[in-house]
Every structure is written in structure tokens, then in C-alpha cells.
Amino acid sequence: MLAEQAAGAHAEPVPAAQVRPARARPLWLAGALLLLAAVMIAGLLGGAADISPWQVVLQVADWLPFVSADAGLTPVEQGLLYELRLPRVLLAAVVGGLLAMAGAGYQGVFRNPLADPYLLGAAAGAGLMTTVAVVLLPGSALTTPVAAFAGAVGGVFLAYALGNAAGRTGGTATLVLAGVAVTSFLTAIQTFVQQLGVEELRRVYSWILGDVSGGWDQVRLVLPYAAVAVAVLMAHGRMLDVLAVGDEEAGSLGVRAARVRLVVLLAASLATASAVAVSGLIGFVGIVVPHVARLLAGGSYRSVLPLSLIGGAAFLVLADLLARTVIAPAELPIGVVTMFVGAPFFVAVLRMRRGVAT
Amino acid sequence: MIRVEDLSVRLGGRDVLDRVDLDVPRGEWLAVIGPNGAGKSTLLKAVMGVLDHRGQVVVGDRPGSSLKPRERARLVAYAPQTPALPPDMTVFDYALLGRTPYIPYLGRESRRDREITAGVLARLGLTAFAARRVGELSGGERQRVVLARALAQQAPVLLLDEPTTALDLGHQQQVLELVDRLRTADGLTVITTLHDLTLAGQYADTLLLLAGGRSVARGAPAEVLTGALVGEHFEARVMIEPGPGGRPVVHLVRGRT
Numbered sequence: 001m002l003a004e005q006a007a008g009a010h011a012e013p014v015p016a017a018q019v020r021p022a023r024a025r026p027l028w029l030a031g032a033l034l035l036l037a038a039v040m041i042a043g044l045l046g047g048a049a050d051i052s053p054w055q056v057v058l059q060v061a062d063w064l065p066f067v068s069a070d071a072g073l074t075p076v077e078q079g080l081l082y083e084l085r086l087p088r089v090l091l092a093a094v095v096g097g098l099l100a101m102a103g104a105g106y107q108g109v110f111r112n113p114l115a116d117p118y119l120l121g122a123a124a125g126a127g128l129m130t131t132v133a134v135v136l137l138p139g140s141a142l143t144t145p146v147a148a149f150a151g152a153v154g155g156v157f158l159a160y161a162l163g164n165a166a167g168r169t170g171g172t173a174t175l176v177l178a179g180v181a182v183t184s185f186l187t188a189i190q191t192f193v194q195q196l197g198v199e200e201l202r203r204v205y206s207w208i209l210g211d212v213s214g215g216w217d218q219v220r221l222v223l224p225y226a227a228v229a230v231a232v233l234m235a236h237g238r239m240l241d242v243l244a245v246g247d248e249e250a251g252s253l254g255v256r257a258a259r260v261r262l263v264v265l266l267a268a269s270l271a272t273a274s275a276v277a278v279s280g281l282i283g284f285v286g287i288v289v290p291h292v293a294r295l296l297a298g299g300s301y302r303s304v305l306p307l308s309l310i311g312g313a314a315f316l317v318l319a320d321l322l323a324r325t326v327i328a329p330a331e332l333p334i335g336v337v338t339m340f341v342g343a344p345f346f347v348a349v350l351r352m353r354r355g356v357a358t
Numbered sequence: 359m360i361r362v363e364d365l366s367v368r369l370g371g372r373d374v375l376d377r378v379d380l381d382v383p384r385g386e387w388l389a390v391i392g393p394n395g396a397g398k399s400t401l402l403k404a405v406m407g408v409l410d411h412r413g414q415v416v417v418g419d420r421p422g423s424s425l426k427p428r429e430r431a432r433l434v435a436y437a438p439q440t441p442a443l444p445p446d447m448t449v450f451d452y453a454l455l456g457r458t459p460y461i462p463y464l465g466r467e468s469r470r471d472r473e474i475t476a477g478v479l480a481r482l483g484l485t486a487f488a489a490r491r492v493g494e495l496s497g498g499e500r501q502r503v504v505l506a507r508a509l510a511q512q513a514p515v516l517l518l519d520e521p522t523t524a525l526d527l528g529h530q531q532q533v534l535e536l537v538d539r540l541r542t543a544d545g546l547t548v549i550t551t552l553h554d555l556t557l558a559g560q561y562a563d564t565l566l567l568l569a570g571g572r573s574v575a576r577g578a579p580a581e582v583l584t585g586a587l588v589g590e591h592f593e594a595r596v597m598i599e600p601g602p603g604g605r606p607v608v609h610l611v612r613g614r615t
Contacts, residue, residue, distance in 0.1 A: 235464045241451070242458055244444040251408040252438075253511070254431030254459035299446030 028297045032310040036093070036317070043089040043317045044081060046324055051077060087219050091278060092212045092320040092334070093313035094219065094226050096285055098275040100312025103286020104293075104304050105233050105268030108240035109261050112176055113349060116286040117152075117272040120175075121182035123283075125155020126276040128190040135197030149225075151186075152273030153266075158182045160265065210282035210335030212320055218278040225274035230309060232267035237302035240264065244299075282316070282335045284342020289315050291349055359384040359547040360405065360434070360515050365413035367397070367404050367571075374400045376571040377413070382564070384514070387541060387548040389562030391555060391582075393592050396568040398551040399439055402517045405549065406436040417515060431459035435511035437504045439519040439551075445493025449503050452492050453479055456510025478509045482536070498529035505533070509540065516541075518550040522557065530554070534561050555608040556601070559583050567591060579605050 044056050051073065058071035059081060073081070099117060106115035117123055129151025159182045163175030239260045242250050247257040275282075293307035316334070319341070323332040360382050367375040375397045382388045390398045404411040407422055407430050415422035417433045425433070435456070443452070456478075457471040479485050482502050487495070495503060501521060508516060521537065522530040538561055541548050552558040558565055559579035567575040567582050569591040575582045583606040588596050594610065601607035 238461070238466060239463070241444075241447070242455055244442070244447065245455065246442040248403065248408045249436075249438060249442060251427065252406050252431060252434075252436040253455060254426075254428035256427055294446070298448075299444065300451065 023300070023302050025297065025303065028303065028307060029310070032307055032314070036310050036314040039314045039317045040089050040093065043092065043321045044085045046085070046321045087216045088213055088320065089317055091214060091219050091222070092316045094222055095212060095275040095279040095282065096316025097309040097313040098226055098229065098271040099282060099285040100289035100308040100315070101230060101233050101305060102268040102271040102275070104290035104301065104308045105264050105271070106286070107290060108243060108301050109264050109268070110175055111244065113291070114287065115176060118283050118286070120179035121155030121159040121186065122152040122269055122272040123276060123281050124183040124186035124190065125151035126273060127151070127281060128186045128193070131190050131193050135193055148277040149273040152276055153269050155182055155186060156265065156269045209333030210280045212279050212334055214278055222274050222278045225270055229267050229271035229274065232263065233271065234305055236260065236264050237305050240301035280335065282338050284338050284346065285312055285316060287349065288342050288345050359418060360549070361416040362405060363414040365401070365404055365411055365415065367400050367409055367411045369400070374571050375404065378568070378573045380566055380576070382547050382549060384547055385541065385545045386563045387561060388564045388566060389558035390549065390551045390566045390568060391558050392568035397571040398568055399519050401568065402436065402519050402549065402551060406434055406517055428459045431511060431513070433513050434515040434517060435508040435513040436517040437508045437519065437521065439523060441504045443492045443500065445491060447492050448488065449484060449490050449492060450475065450479065450488040452503060453506040453510050456507040459511060474512065475510050478506050482506050497524050498532070501525060501529070501533055505536070515547045518548065520551050520553060522552065522554065530557065555583055555588065559605045559608070583608055
């Protein structure tokens with residue numbers, strides 16, 4: 001039945017206009033950006049009853065260069081928005097985008113839908129190093145992010161090295177198991193160090209459950225790392241699609257899979273580390289957001305990565321808004337909100353993937 | 359077109375392949391046969407260059423060791439026995455992966471890449487499937503899609519590992535006829551592993567019989583498919599008779615009780 005088409009010499013090239021390869025569709029991107037903008041306005045507004053959403057929009061426009069708009073806000077209200085709300089919303093957006101993208105990157109590298117910054121030793125490494133910094137070098141705020149960064153990269157690479165040592169044949173599952181082992185080990189050390197410095201416990205605890213109220217300093221600190229990580233990850237969408245057929249077949253297509261994997265792994269770890277450094281441990285963003293992106297717009301990393309970046313930002317801004325408002329005037333740690341959403345989601349993904357080998 | 363000299367592969371401290379030679383002229387079809395665990399798939403992977411090996415692989419006039427992975431992938435295309443098919447990927451995107459060796463590392467597919475892919479799909483009767491997800495396909499369709507990816511590579515050498523696995527009789531014939539036509543039309547050089555001896559004898563110009571990682575016989579189907587060789591290396595009782603075109607047909611013979 002296919003003899004007719006197949007017979008004869010090289011078929012003429014068929015116009016490719018009617019077939020579109022996977023790519024982020026402008027409509028989805030526009031929708032995601034719109035959602036992000038709406039959530040950010042809501043985040044800026046959050047709780048302040050006497051400011052209207054429209055005033056917030058005007059005020060944001062006024063902050064932009066070359067634009068001047070009169071929102072009619074008092075200097076105190078302006079100061080509240082600019083010094084407290086805006087950096088908080090921005091930090092949540094950047095951290096959310098980074099974590100979601102890092103999750104997508106890890107999932108691509110390990111071909112495992114449950115791969116996540118928190119499964120691979122990154123979070124544990126960052127947690128350990130931060131605790132060490134807080135306990136051993138109290139009072140130096142600057143060392144904390146640097147230490148977290150070193151710890152996150154160290155944690156992932158420890159898992160990576162262990163996974164490789166445990167055997168090439170075990171494939172990606174070995175690496176994830178190695179990550180779990182590294183996580184347990186580093187968490188044990190972290191608890192030990194933490195108990196040594198009991199008087200610093202409160203600071204460590206608030207960091208461990210996530211905190212995006214660091215202000216402009218933290219935003220400025222994270223942006224350069226974020227830019228590099230996002231750029232590298234975005235550029236590797238197509239390569240991650242090639243990796244989806246496995247190392248051997250990717251190799252037969254002329255791709256050095258191990259090298260691609262290393263580059264993406266580095267970038268995803270940089271994203272994780274910079275997010276963790278300024279915000280603490282915020283779980284499950286890296287699993288929830290890429291999965292929703294995949295369900296909505298298909299499995300190609302060329303759409304999953306950009307949608308995760310935008311969607312992750314929106315998700316975490318929203319989570320922060322909830323954290324600030326549900327038990328106002330008290331605040332929940334933001335990590336509690338993401339875990340509350342993320343843990344059931346994780347189980348759902350697990351059920352969906354039941355029977356699918358990883 | 360493709361020549362292999364003294365090819366050995368050690369996996370887990372065991373010689374999976376031991377000094378195998380082969381030489382396939384341009385446009386010919388070599389079928390690698392042998393009992394389970396003889397090293398058939400390993401041979402194809404080593405020829406593709408995705409396995410560490412000793413010995414030489416020469417593609418055209420270029421030694422494999424001098425080829426970069428991308429260059430090699432433009433000369434040799436490989437379809438594995440059990441391809442990893444990302445279930446969410448569309449047929450078109452999957453076939454488009456075959457263009458990878460032509461796309462710069464961080465680049466994207468050109469219009470030409472898409473046209474070639476669409477052309478291959480049309481040629482294999484898969485145009486109507488272009489937007490379908492790979493996970494939704496039947497076994498026969500899947501085999502054709504994997505073949506489409508390999509053909510999109512536009513490589514003069516095609517390595518197919520058990521292209522008929524899990525296919526019913528009609529689909530086995532379809533796939534092999536298709537490969538044969540493509541071979542004639544494009545002058546492709548084809549190396550397949552095949553566990554069905556009769557099929558191997560029907561389609562291939564030359565058979566290579568592997569046993570325990572060694573090449574034990576090589577030649578025209580009638581020379582390799584003899585009662586003695588098959589009986590010895592497959593530990594099977596067979597009856598072999600001349601079939602269509604003088605090519606041998608292998609029958610299993612039920613044991614006496």
C-alpha cells in the first residue's frame with residue numbers, strides 16, 4: 001500500500017509550509033506573558049486596600065524610562081510599592097522562572113519527568129553550605145548566596161559523578177538515585193551543623209522554607225547569574241529534543257550527548273543555585289510548571305523552556321501573594337504554599353507515569 | 359562503501375565481538391545473522407561509532423576514527439532495534455531529528471531541512487501522519503517512522519537493527535520491500551541484522567553469520583544457509599531447500615520423540 005509512494009527516484013521536496021515543527025507558538029507565549037503581567041500587578045497590589053489596580057498600572061508605567069504617568073499615589077504609598085513590593089514581586093518572578101526552567105532542563109537531561117532541582121542534590125548542597133555560612137560566619141550576609149551557589153553546584157556534580165561511577169549502563173535512573181543518596185547525606189551533615197549553632201536556628205529555618213523578601217539587593221545579586229543560565233538553557237531547546245531519543249541514538253545523529261548533558265546540567269544548576277541563594281528552598285516549582293507547560297503546548301523543549309520561564313515566574317508571584325495574604329497580617333513561608341500545591345501534583349505525575357520506564 | 363577490519367568490542371570484560379571483518383560494496387545489502395547474543399547489534403553499533411571498539415571502520419575512503427560525529431552521521435544512518443520514541447513528539451518532528459547532523463549546534467532547522475523531511479514522509483506514505491504523535495502509532499507505522507528519520511539523514515549507508523521485529527508477516531515484507539526499493543533507487547548501501555533466516559536469504563546479497571562474537575561464515579545466501587552451518591551455530595534442526603530465485607528457504611524440522 002505504500003509501494004506507490006516509495007517507488008522511483010528521490011521524491012521532489014514537498015513544500016514545508018503545511019507542516020510546522022515544534023516551537024513555542026506566539027499565542028501561548030502571549031497568553032503566558034499576559035498571565036504573568038496580571039499576576040505581577042496583583043502581587044504589587046496585594047493587601048493594600050486603598051490602591052486600585054489601575055493606579056498600580058500607572059505607577060509601573062511611571063517607573064519605566066521615558067514614560068511619565070500620574071498615578072495619584074502619596075509618596076508613602078509610592079515608597080511602599082517601590083521599596084517593598086516591587087523588589088519582592090520581581091524576586092519571586094525571577095526565582096520562579098529560574099526554578100521552573102532548571103526543572104525542565106534537568107528533566108530533559110535525565111529524561112525523567114520527576115527530575116527536579118530538589119531531587120538531585122542541588123537544594124541539599126545549597127542548604128548545607130548556607131547553614132555552614134550562617135553558623136560559622138554570622139553577620140556576613142554576602143557570603144550566604146555565594147556559599148549556596150557553591151553548594152548547589154557541588155551537590156549536583158557529586159550526584160553526577162556518583163551516577164557515572166555507579167555505571168554507564170544504569171542510565172539516567174542511576175543518576176537520580178545518586179542524587180537522592182547525595183541529598184540524604186548532605187541533609188544529615190546540614191542538620192549536624194545546624195545543631196551546632198542553635199542561636200542561629202531561626203535564620204536558617206526561615207531560609208529553608210523559602211523567602212523572597214530580600215529587597216533590591218537580592219534582585220541585583222541574582223540577575224547576572226539568571227541571565228546567563230536562562231540564555232544557555234533557552235539555546236539548548238532543540239538539543240534537549242534530540243536527547244529525548246537517548247544517548248546512543250543521539251550519538252548516531254552526530255550529537256555528543258555527554259557534552260550537551262554537561263552544558264545543560266551546568267546551566268540548570270546555575271539557575272537553581274542563584275534562585276536558592278536569594279530565596280532559600282522553594283520546592284516543586286521545577287516539577288509543576290514544566291508539566292503544565294507540556295500538557296498545554298506539547299512536549300518539545302523548544303516550547304517547554306520559554307513557557308516554563310514565564311509560567312514559573314507567574315506561579316511564584318502568585319504563591320508569594322497567597323503566602324502574604326492567607327493568614328495576614330502574619331506570613332506563611334512561600335515554600336509552604338508551593339509544597340501544598342506541588343506535593344499532590346507530584347503524586348499525580350507519578351500516577352500518570354506509572355508503568356513508564358524512566 | 360563500508361569496510362570493517364579486525365573489529366573487536368569488549369563489554370563487561372567479555373569479548374562481544376572478536377576480530378570481525380566485512381566489506382560491503384556500494385549499493386549492496388549485507389544481512390548479519392546469528393543466534394541470540396552473537397553480537398549482531400553490537401556490530402552495528404560499533405560500525406555506527408556509538409560503541410568503543412578496536413579495529414578499523416572505513417566509510418567510503420575515510421577511516422571512522424578521522425570522522426567527527428556529525429560527519430559520520432551524514433555518511434551512516436542507524437535505526438536501532440528498539441528505538442526510544444518520545445511519545446509526545448509528532449511524526450514530523452521525529453523524522454526531522456534525522457536532519458540533526460546538518461544543523462549547527464545551537465542553530466535551527468532550515469526550510470530545506472523541513473522540505474527534505476516532508477519529502478521523505480511523502481515517500482514512505484506518512485504525510486497523513488505528520489501531525490500525529492509517535493506514541494499513537496501501530497508497530498508497522500512506527501517502523502516506517504524510524505526509517506523515515508534514518509532516511510532524512512540522507513546518508514549513503516543505512517544500518518538497520520532488526521527492522522522487522524514485532525511485525526506481522528505482511529508488514530515484514532512491506533518494510534523489507536521498501537528498503538530494497540530505496541536501495542535500488544538511491545544506491546544506498548544497507549546493513550541489517552535479521553533473525554529470520556529465510557527473509558535474510560531472500561533480500562540480502564551477502565550474509566554474514568556471527569556466532570559467539572566471531573564471523574563464522576560469509577557469502578551468498580546459498581553458501582551460508584546450509585544445513586550444516588545453521589544446524590551447528592543455531593543448534594537447530596532445519597531443512598533447507600531452494601526457494602524463489604534460487605535463494606534458500608529455511609524450515610524448522612520437528613524433533614523425533
